[in-house]
Amino acid sequence: MNRSGAMKPNPSAEPPRIGFYVCHCGSNIASTVDCAEVARFASRLPGVVISRDYKYMCSDPGQELIQQDIRDHRLNRVVVASCSPLLHEQTFRKAVAKAGLNPFCFQMVNIREHASWVHEDPQAATAKARALARAAIERVRFHRALEPVRVPIRAEALVIGGGIAGIHAALTLAEAGKRVILVERQPSIGGHMAYLDKTFPTLDCAACILTPKMSAVRSHPNITLWTYSEVVKVEGFVGNFTVTVRRKPRYVNEELCVGCKECVDACVFKEGKFPDEFNLGLSRRKPIYLPFPQATPQVVLIDPERCLNLKTGKCKKTCVEACDRNAIAFDQKPELKVVQVGTILVATGFQLFDPSRLPQYGYGRYPNVFTTLEVERLVNSSGPTGGEIRLRDGRTPQSVGFILCVGSRDHRTNRWCSRTCCMHSMKLALLIREHTGADVTLFYMDIRAAGKGYEEFYDKCLREGIQFVRGRVAEVTDWAMTPEEEGKLVIRVEDTLAGFVRRIPLDMVVLAVGKEPQPDAQELRRLLNLSCSAEGWFLERHPKLAPVSTFTDGIFLAGCCQGPKDIPDTVAQAGAAAAEALALMDRGYIEQEPNTAYIEEADCSGCKSCLPLCPYSAIQFDEARGKAHIQAALCKGCGTCVAACPSGSIRQHLFEDEQIFAEIEGVLSHD
Amino acid sequence: MTESRWEPRIVAFFCNWCTYTAADLAGVSRLKYAPNVRVVRLMCSGRVDPQFILDALAKGADGVLIGGCHPGDCHYAEGNYKTLRRMRMLRRMLTALGIEPDRVRLEWIAASEGEKLRQVVNDMVERIRALGPLNLPARFDAWDRELEHPPAPESTSPPMEALTPTQPLEKVHA
Secondary structure, three states, X not given: OOOOOOOOOOOOOOOOOEEEEEEOXXXXXXXXXXXXXXXXXXXXXXXXXXXXXXXXXXXXXXXXXXXXXXXXXXXXXXXXXXXXXXXXXXXXXXXXXXXXXXXXXXXXEEOHHHHHOOOOOHHHHHHHHHHHHHHHHHHHOOXXXXXXXXXXXXXXXXXXXXXXXHHHHHHHHHHXXXXXXXXXXXXXXXXXXXXXXXXXXXXXXXXHHHHHHHHHHHHOOOEEEEOXXXXXXXXXXXXXXXXXXXXXXXXXXXXXXXXXXXXXXXXXXXXXXXXXOOOOOOOEEOOEEOOOOOOOOOOOEEOOOOOHHHHHOOOOOHHHHHOOOOOEOOOOXXXXXXXXXXXXXXXXXXXXXXXXXXXXXXXXOEOOEEEHHHHHHHHOOOOOOOOOOOOOXXXXXXXXXXXXXXXXXXXXXXXXXXXXXXHHHXXXXXXXXXXXXXXXXXXXXXXXXXXOXXXXXXXXXXXXXXXXXXXXEEEEEOXXXXXXXXOOEEEEEEEOOOOEEEEEEEOEEEEEEOEEEOXXXXXXXXXXXXXXXXXXXXXXXXXXXXXXXXOOOOEEEOHHHHOOOOXXXXXXXXXXXXXXXXXXXXXXXXXXXXXXXXEOHHHOOOOOOOHHHOOOOOEEEEOOOOEEEEOXXXXXXXXXXXXXXXXXXXXXXXXXXXXXXXXXXXXXXXX | XXXXXXXXXXXXXXXXXOHHHHXXXXXXXXXXXXXXEEEEEEOXXXXXXXXXXXXXXXXXOOEEXXXXXXXXXXXXXXXXXXXXXXXXXXXXXXXHHOOOHHHEEEEEOOOOOHHHHHHHHHHHHHHHHHHOOXXXXXXXXXXXXXXXXXXXXXXXXXXXXHHOOOOOXXXXXX
């Protein structure tokens, strides 16, 4: 042992024959790091047999270069300096394995994300690349041949969220013969799409395309549908998650209720009295209600905050009498269900921006300022007005204005584009014009109509006489300056195409509210061990190449919980997430990184320091022999016990002390 | 290396799931930061053996940066808490060894915090620059020479002897 700590000779006796490769990544690395110089430097290091630089190491010829060298030069270690190991470590491991080398006799150096892209001075970036390369070359000498651990995967999937994303993913998985549990926290599945009247750009009716999918979910033998339920606990790892779901009481037996609504008619409240959530408060409902006509499951529920019997215990309980199936169950309690699944699909969607955060637009202050979703309910024939566009006082508007980018593309609120508000507003503008013949004006910054048939739809709006005014609206006011502004809402806006400030009187103002992450996205993130972007959307493993995978194996993303998107993109992503989950489950096992901890029994003193450190209870103590033992199948490879073992008898594959000490020495040695 | 050309050398231990990913994000976002930090990737900050930190300092690092997931966000449930505990003890030990404890820094940087990573690295480099070089290898060499040619037996004080690095650094544990 020398001054540097625990350097031991490599137990595998063969002398290292290292091949070192520097990738230019086109110009991504080569424009800042002198790749030829790094290769020259590495060629002089002990053990390095061959050192090359190449345009694209990850390309087929790049990989073949390594494979040829392994054969020609009898290489037993390979180091590639290129991008992040999180991106291409698997690529290169597979490449070296094809040439007969154990894939774990490979080490990757990140000189793109950690050097060329973050440093401007070529000299400093090259020096850093040299140091990192040296560290990997020092380290790889201590690598040993390992076999990946195979863990079986359960063939059941959990889908969280019953919007169009969750519905599509659940159906895809169920059709492939997998058991699916679909958990939705609202009393019905359908999500935001269920609120919509028609969908752009084809103007097909949302209910007509969504309802069949909803009932398919309900009737599919492979799908267990738990509405009015929330995931409260997730334990375990890919292949074997143990999930606890809390089922809220509906006070109606789901198995017995057929949705005939006799109970609703019989309720002691003769008229609806309470704001109807589905119609966004534009209509009233009773304490016992069906969320909306196409609700799936077709099961009523009782609002415990409103029901006289549940609140006071004093009620004639006419609903109980009316139900000939005895489905009303006032004694229902919340229920915890525990299920075991192999994969989890997260499709929890978004919430809409609350426009009262922008008081200058008058939402909540002026009754005739609406949101796009409220108008969606107004134009819907099963909505509160039976499909007629009416102001709060019952009049039909003669002039309507849409304000775009409310809570989107705005430094004061949310900086991102919500992607659907332009098209959504244009669709509603067209519908309002069809229904009422009113003059409709859109106040926009840029019209974003990127999508199949979207630009054509924009053209159609122009042809139909929808007015477009470019400029961010300053305020909505009811302060009339001229007689024709009396009794109207006035939009004050700088028309940036005309070049002056305009006042435009209107009967109705519609705010195109943007999308935001769900208010409890952070809690779910913790539950599932996911990451979020700075904005709060769930983070995908790679923005381009792994857009539905997450950093937690076996958990996939679909729909707006990952970022704003429209229905076609959501459905496409849901299909992709289901396919990824299927690929995992159909194989039946997953190959885990063999980075598990193990104990050198001879050195174990039996002090038991390690036992309480393991979050997975993977370490057992053999009282008879006085030694600790690690169950490889339970170990997840964090290495916390390794760092804590006072005798140094716990070791970790792929992160051996020698390897890390060698890396430290490598990054610190002067050229 | 002459004093005027001295640049801080910092070794970083980043956990795979949060801070290493944040560094990747900083790269993808083309954020620019000081080139003085060299990253060693570990699966969890809980793998950071205090011996790694002492070893890095002994081999010539001027500072050590450890990056892990935010409390409650650890990919392995609680590895980062173990690190926090060890760091408290290590700081005390560094003080006893005559090394400024600020040379070792623990930061929670989430996968989405590329900007925080940039700030922490730049700030760390500036602080180490202000502290000046640690240069333990040279000090070890000086002590070695002193041992080989002791000026006078009684002048070597016992605490200094205890620090001579011919003894292997004791393994510290949480």
